[in-house]
Every structure is written in C-alpha cells, then in structure tokens.
Amino acid sequence: xxxxxEIVHAAGLIPVVIWRGNEAVTWGHSHIPPYYCxxxxxxxxxxxxxxxxxxxxxxxxxxxxxxIMDIPLIIERHVKPEYMKLLYLPPVYPGEATRDFLISDLxxxxxxxxxxxxNTITDDMLKSSIAVYxxxxxxxxxxxxxxxxxxxxxxxxxxxxxxxxxxxMQKEDHNxxxxxxxxxxxxxxxxxxxxxxxxxxxCLCQIPPFDVLNMIEDLGMVIPDDDLYVGSxxxxxxxxxxxxxxxxxxxxHLKKTPVCPTKGVWDVLWADDVEEMVKLNNASGVISIHVxxxxxxxxxxxxxxxxxxxxxxxxxxxxVEHEMLSMEGIKTRLQSFTESLGGE
Amino acid sequence: xxxxxxFIFAFAMGMKCHFMAGYxxxxxxxxxxAEVLQAAEMGGDLAESCSYHRLHMGMAEAVKxxxxxxxxxxxxxxxxxxxxRLCPEMAYYAEGLNRRLGVPVLPVExxxxxxxxxxxxIKKYFAAQIKETVIPTLEKVCGKPFDYDRMSEIxxxxxxxxxxxxxxxxxxxxxPSYWTLWDYGVSIAxxxxxxxxxxxxxxxxxxxxxxQERKEKGIPAIGPEGEKYRLYWDGWLxxxxxxxxxxxxxxxxxxxxxxxxxxxxxPDPDMIDPEHPVETWINLYYxxxxxxxxxxxxxxxxxEIGNLIEDYSLDGMIMFSSKTCRLWNISQLDVIDMLEKKxxxxxxxxxxxxxxxxxxxxxxxxxxxxxxxxxxxxxxR
Numbered sequence: 001x002x003x004x005x006e007i008v009h010a011a012g013l014i015p016v017v018i019w020r021g022n023e024a025v026t027w028g029h030s031h032i033p034p035y036y037c038x039x040x041x042x043x044x045x046x047x048x049x050x051x052x053x054x055x056x057x058x059x060x061x062x063x064x065x066x067x068i069m070d071i072p073l074i075i076e077r078h079v080k081p082e083y084m085k086l087l088y089l090p091p092v093y094p095g096e097a098t099r100d101f102l103i104s105d106l107x108x109x110x111x112x113x114x115x116x117x118x119n120t121i122t123d124d125m126l127k128s129s130i131a132v133y134x135x136x137x138x139x140x141x142x143x144x145x146x147x148x149x150x151x152x153x154x155x156x157x158x159x160x161x162x163x164x165x166x167x168x169m170q171k172e173d174h175n176x177x178x179x180x181x182x183x184x185x186x187x188x189x190x191x192x193x194x195x196x197x198x199x200x201x202x203c204l205c206q207i208p209p210f211d212v213l214n215m216i217e218d219l220g221m222v223i224p225d226d227d228l229y230v231g232s233x234x235x236x237x238x239x240x241x242x243x244x245x246x247x248x249x250x251x252x253h254l255k256k257t258p259v260c261p262t263k264g265v266w267d268v269l270w271a272d273d274v275e276e277m278v279k280l281n282n283a284s285g286v287i288s289i290h291v292x293x294x295x296x297x298x299x300x301x302x303x304x305x306x307x308x309x310x311x312x313x314x315x316x317x318x319x320v321e322h323e324m325l326s327m328e329g330i331k332t333r334l335q336s337f338t339e340s341l342g343g344e
Numbered sequence: 345x346x347x348x349x350x351f352i353f354a355f356a357m358g359m360k361c362h363f364m365a366g367y368x369x370x371x372x373x374x375x376x377x378a379e380v381l382q383a384a385e386m387g388g389d390l391a392e393s394c395s396y397h398r399l400h401m402g403m404a405e406a407v408k409x410x411x412x413x414x415x416x417x418x419x420x421x422x423x424x425x426x427x428x429r430l431c432p433e434m435a436y437y438a439e440g441l442n443r444r445l446g447v448p449v450l451p452v453e454x455x456x457x458x459x460x461x462x463x464x465x466i467k468k469y470f471a472a473q474i475k476e477t478v479i480p481t482l483e484k485v486c487g488k489p490f491d492y493d494r495m496s497e498i499x500x501x502x503x504x505x506x507x508x509x510x511x512x513x514x515x516x517x518x519x520p521s522y523w524t525l526w527d528y529g530v531s532i533a534x535x536x537x538x539x540x541x542x543x544x545x546x547x548x549x550x551x552x553x554x555x556q557e558r559k560e561k562g563i564p565a566i567g568p569e570g571e572k573y574r575l576y577w578d579g580w581l582x583x584x585x586x587x588x589x590x591x592x593x594x595x596x597x598x599x600x601x602x603x604x605x606x607x608x609x610x611p612d613p614d615m616i617d618p619e620h621p622v623e624t625w626i627n628l629y630y631x632x633x634x635x636x637x638x639x640x641x642x643x644x645x646x647x648e649i650g651n652l653i654e655d656y657s658l659d660g661m662i663m664f665s666s667k668t669c670r671l672w673n674i675s676q677l678d679v680i681d682m683l684e685k686k687x688x689x690x691x692x693x694x695x696x697x698x699x700x701x702x703x704x705x706x707x708x709x710x711x712x713x714x715x716x717x718x719x720x721x722x723x724x725r
Contacts, residue, residue, distance in 0.1 A: 030677060031675075031677050031678055032677065033665055033667075033673065033677075033693075033695065035392070035667045035695075036670070062455075062456070062458060063432075063453075063455055065432055066431050066432060066433065066670045066671060066674075067670060069456065069458075069641070069670075069674045069675075070670075070673070070674055070675050072458060072642075072675075073642040073643070073674075073675040073678055073679075074675055074678055077678060077682075086458050086459065086462075088455045088462070088466065090453045090455075090469075091429060091432075091435070091451070091453060093451045093452075093453055093473075093477075094451075094477065095472075095473065095476050095477045096472075096476065097469060097472035097473045097476050097477070098453065098469075098473075100469075100472070101453075101465070101468075101469040101472075104465060108465075261436070262432065264427075264429065264432075264435055264439070264451055264453075266438075266439035266442045266443060266449055269443070290390075292392065293392055295392075295393060295394060295432070295433055295436070295670075296432065296436065298390045298392055298393045299393050299394070299397055299433065299436035299437070299440060300436070300439075300440075301388070301390060302387055302388035302389050302390075302401065302440075303440060303443045303444065305388050306387075306388065
C-alpha cells in the first residue's frame with residue numbers, strides 16, 4: 001500500500017502488492033502475536049513456512065502503520081530475499097520538509113533498484129511506466145462507471161477479483177484483459193435494480209473476505225461502488241505527468257483524498273468523501289468493514305460513525321478477521337441493517 | 345500537549361505541557377483508567393484501539409457529554425496539540441481530538457529508524473520540521489519569538505538532572521540491587537513535567553542519597569536476602585498494574601532492573617550542549633554510538649538489550665507485549681530468540697496492557713513467569 005509501483009515497473013521488475021493468504025496462521029504464531037491484523041499474520045506465516053522463496057525482492061513501507069514494522073526483521077531472518085528495501089514515506093503533513101523528504105525517499109528507492117538490477121532507470125522509462133499505470137487506473141475507473149450504471153453486472157466479489165488481479169500480474173496484461181472485458185460489459189443489458197444500494201468502506205490495505213461481500217448481496221442489497229483498498233482506493237488519483245516523474249509520484253502520494261487514516265490527514269474528513277460517494281450512487285447506507293486489529297481504522301472509526309449519524313446516513317460496522325470463526329454474527333448484523341433500510 | 349522529542353520546545357515558550365504517556369501513567373496511578381476507558385467506549389471507541397488513545401478520547405467524551413468521571417482525570421482543553429508521530433497512534437489521538445474538540449494540531453513526523461544508513465537523512469528531515477514548522481507555529485500560538493535562551497537554561501538544568509540520575513542508574517549494577525525499575529519509573533516525572541526546574545536536581549540528589557544509604561546499611565530492593573532473578577523488562581511499564589506485577593515478582597525474589605523504554609530518556613548527558621539548544625536536542629535522538637531513534641526498531645533493540653544484559657548481569661527477559669500498543673512489540677518474538685541464542689539468557693512474552701484491566705490476565709502472567717524462572721533455574725544447573 002502506498003508504495004509507488006511505477007518505480008519497480010520501470011526497473012523491469014513485476015511489482016506485486018502484498019497479499020493475505022488463504023490458509024490459517026500456524027507457524028507464524030511463533031513470530032507474531034494473535035492480536036495483529038490478518039494480512040501481517042498471514043504474510044509472516046507464509047514467510048516462516050518457506051512459501052515466499054519465489055519472490056526476488058521485497059519492499060516495505062514501514063511508516064504505514066505499527067504492525068507492518070514487524071515484518072522486515074522476520075523477512076530478513078527467514079526469507080532472505082535478494083533485494084529488500086524499507087521506505088519511510090511520510091504522512092501528508094504541511095511544509096516543504098515533508099515533500100523534500102518524500103522525494104529523497106523515492107530517489108533512494110529508484111537508486112537501490114538500479115543497483116539491484118544493474119540498469120539505469122531513466123526519466124523516460126519512468127514516464128512510460130506511469131503511463132501504463134495511469135491507463136490501468138482509467139480502465140478501472142471505466143469499469144466502476146459501468147458498474148455504477150448497472151450495479152448487478154458483476155458481483156462485488158468479482159469486481160474485487162478484477163482489481164486484485166491487477167495487483168498481482170503484469171500491468172500491461174491486466175490492461176489488455178480490461179480492454180477485452182469493458183466493451184462486453186458496456187454492451188450488456190441489465191434490468192435496472194430496485195434493490196437497496198449500499199457502499200462498503202474500509203479494509204484499508206487488504207481484501208475483504210469474499211463471503212462477507214457475497215452475504216451482503218445474498219441479503220438483498222447491491223453494491224454499486226466501494227471505498228475499499230482492493231477497490232476504488234487502489235486506482236484513485238492518476239499521476240499528473242510533469243517533467244520530473246519522481247516529483248509527480250510524490251505529488252500523488254501527497255493527495256489527501258481518498259482520506260486514509262494512515263496518512264495523517266485531519267483537515268479533510270473521510271465521512272465527507274463517503275457522503276459524496278453515497279450521493280453519487282444514490283445509496284441507502286454504508287457498511288464499514290473493519291479488519292480486526294487495524295489500529296488506523298479502529299482509531300478513526302468513532303469519528304467516522306458520529307459524522308455518519310450527523311449526516312443521517314445509515315451505517316453499520318462489520319469486523320472481519322483472517323480466520324473467520326463464525327459468519328453468523330455478521331449475518332445477524334447485516335440482516336438487521338437491511339431491514340432497517342427497508343429491505344426484507 | 346506533545347511527546348518526548350518535541351515538548352521541550354513548548355516548555356521553552358513557557359507553555360504548560362501534558363504528554364500522552366504521562367497522562368496515561370497518571371490515570372493509571374490514580375486508579376481512574378477503567379472509568380475513563382468506559383467513557384471512551386460510550387463514544388464508540390473500539391476496545392482494541394491503543395489504550396493511551398482511548399484514555400484521551402474517553403476524557404474528551406466525558407467533557408463533551410458530561411459523563412461523570414474522576415475529576416482529577418480531566419485535563420483542560422489544550423491550545424495546541426503537538427502530534428509527534430513516533431508511532432502512528434501518537435498522531436491518531438491528536439487527530440481524533442482535533443475532530444472532536446477542534447483543537448489545532450501541530451504534526452511532526454518522527455520515524456523509527458530501522459537501519460543506521462538511514463539515520464542522517466531522517467535526522468535532517470526531523471530537524472527541518474522543527475525549524476520549518478514547530479518553532480514558527482509555537483511562535484504564532486504564543487505571540488512571541490522563540491525563546492532560545494530559555495531552551496538553553498532548560499538544557500543546562502536537564503544536563504545536571506540526567507548526570508545525577510545516571511549515578512542513581514549505576515545502582516542497578518549492584519548485586520543485590522538497591523532499587524527496581526518500578527522505583528525508577530515512578531521517579532521519572534521530574535525529568536519531564538519539571539523539565540528545566542532545578543527542583544529536578546534536588547529530587548535526584550535525594551534519591552541518590554537514599555540509594556547510598558541503602559547500600560551502606562545493606563538494604564536491598566527486595567527481601568532480606570536480595571534478588572534471585574535479575575530481569576530485563578521490555579516495553580511500556582504497566583502503569584495501572586505496577587503493584588500487581590511487583591506482588592507477582594517479589595515472592596520469587598525476582599526484580600526488574602532495566603528496560604529500553606525508560607532508558608531512552610537521555611542516557612548520555614555529555615551530548616547535551618546548552619550553547620546550541622535546538623541542534624543538541626536533535627543530536628540527542630540521532631547521534632551517538634546507538635541513536636535513540638533506532639532503539640524502537642529491532643536492530644537497535646537487539647544492540648541495546650544486549651548491552652543491558654551484559655552491563656547489568658541479567659538472568660532473564662520479560663518482554664511485555666501490549667495488546668493495544670505495538671510500539672515496543674516490533675518483532676519481539678524474534679528478538680527474544682536472537683538474544684537467547686547470543687547471550688544464553690531466556691525470555692518470555694507477557695501479554696497485557698499498560699492501562700486496560702480487560703487486557704490483563706493473572707493466570708497468563710503467573711504461568712509465563714513460572715516458565716521463565718524454571719528456564720533460568722535449568723540453565724544454572
């Protein structure tokens with residue numbers, strides 16, 4: 001999250017966004033307490049079980065949250081990738097010092113990749129990679145526009161999988177696949193829905209459990225849009241190309257919206273962002289999906305909720321974990337929420 | 345409001361300061377933590393959030409909604425919050441209070457440094473924020489130029505305070521020890537809340553005298569026979585449970601003597617140069633053989649804890665793992681493993697919380713402590 005993949009791409013490497021595995025954490029608990037978020041526990045579990053040996057390099061943004069800081073030493077000890085780099089991308093604080101430091105961090109990142117690959121990353125190469133990524137963002141935006149008009153054209157889990165695939169595969173290939181898919185979606189005729197529209201938000205750095213997304217739809221709601229990381233947050237804000245591509249990437253990092261609690265933004269409110277999204281989609285409510293033991297989201301949540309109440313937007317919290325022990329509690333909450341919105 | 349690396353600038357301007365951990369320790373000490381945390385839950389805070397964060401939110405909720413809590417736990421609304429982002433939670437609470445009470449925020453990024461090669465550029469960034477943002481903002485809030493002379497005076501006093509305090513520290517090397525880490529923990533307020541006040545020198549001189557007297561009279565910190573287990577304590581002190589832990593350790597003749605957390609506050613008075621107040625303050629965190637800004641990260645921790653094990657003849661390590669604040673937990677299990685292999689000193693994790701009683705389990709603490717003592721005994725045979 002927040003690592004500018006374009007620099008890795010320009011180095012001729014395939015950037016892959018850290019993922020949460022699909023197995024229960026076992027050996028990992030000898031290295032990380034159970035009161036850490038799913039993605040960190042799952043990734044460390046994969047690391048110590050020897051499942052990450054196929055990766056050539058790893059990059060960690062250690063200022064994203066406290067939990068991610070646990071990973072580097074464990075990776076150094078148990079995976080020993082050929083290339084490893086820690087980034088200190090700063091929060092969006094005012095002043096030139098922050099911007100200068102951010103640019104220096106990105107320059108050093110570029111230099112370290114050059115040293116690893118033995119190839120110089122020219123400005124033109126970086127601009128070319130930015131263009132590929134911007135195209136991907138445009139294509140995903142288009143996908144979301146179509147979905148907004150025809151919310152039932154894909155299930156929410158399918159949309160997540162499309163976005164997620166782009167985080168794991170070569171971007172050029174993803175772009176080609178999207179270019180095949182989008183005209184087909186545009187050509188499809190879907191009957192307008194009368195179902196209740198809801199917006200899921202949260203899961204700030206990982207994919208929500210598909211079961212939860214499916215459950216929302218099974219209960220008679222439809223998801224026309226989202227404010228999820230593996231969703232609209234991932235492709236928000238294109239890089240504004242200028243003469244200096246590193247500075248352009250820095251400017252993207254310094255954008256305050258979509259508001260992310262990890263980025264130190266307090267003068268723009270997340271709830272205002274979400275209110276806009278609710279209006280745009282004519283949605284009836286918001287489902288906050290909080291990954292258990294995600295401190296940035298947990299600390300921000302009470303303020304978000306109180307703003308939702310002030311704005312008169314129905315909202316409910318669903319907490320998810322890597323190992324979902326029971327879906328019944330979530331189902332009960334979502335059923336009640338549906339009924340309160342006038343659903344069956 | 346502020347946190348350790350920044351509030352000296354507010355003190356220099358004559359502002360009264362409160363800081364996050366200080367308030368939390370105070371709440372724990374006066375027995376108000378549980379009710380303030382309840383007020384936070386009434387405001388919608390999740391129990392898994394940092395308990396220091398929740399305490400501040402709970403206090404704000406109590407003020408906003410007129411929830412009756414111990415009046416001694418209520419702070420005046422600050423004029424400004426210096427949001428030092430050492431761990432991100434230290435910024436979340438200031439951001440939260442800004443959203444709830446509208447108090448202005450002065451944010452400062454203070455990254456934990458993982459690798460020595462990163463120290464110079466991060467130091468430069470921190471210094472630039474102090475000069476570009478912190479000092480001008482405080483000048484604006486106070487309506488007067490920054491008082492460099494007062495900062496020099498504060499540092500002159502601090503240097504003396506730390507010099508005397510270090511002589512007290514030396515007593516932790518004695519066998520048996522004449523005081524404990526807990527005693528030091530409850531003696532830390534003069535360093536912060538009285539920063540720049542000569543009364544801090546008097547305080548530590550009295551403490552030093554008491555320690556010398558205990559040594560002369562042969563009165564160890566615990567029990568007539570002194571300690572059986574000399575321990576390292578990692579992480580926050582459990583402010584609301586100091587008595588509980590002491591009651592669990594003492595029957596085993598175990599005593600906690602050192603810890604990274606309390607060690608971080610200016611171990612090297614020679615580095616303090618009052619003639620160059622701003623620069624010396626920044627140097628305190630980023631210069632020296634082992635920069636303090638590295639101490640939070642695993643590599644710095646390994647070095648620092650290793651030194652403490654050797655210098656203080658330690659037998660074991662208690663790694664206090666807070667369930668709601670992970671600042672000191674970073675790679676703690678691997679750190680134990682590496683230290684055990686290098687120094688032959690066993691360690692255990694004790695899960696709990698500095699403040700929240702709902703996160704503290706007696707049986708878990710007892711079991712882990714017993715395991716630690718058995719491990720130490722086995723290695724002595």
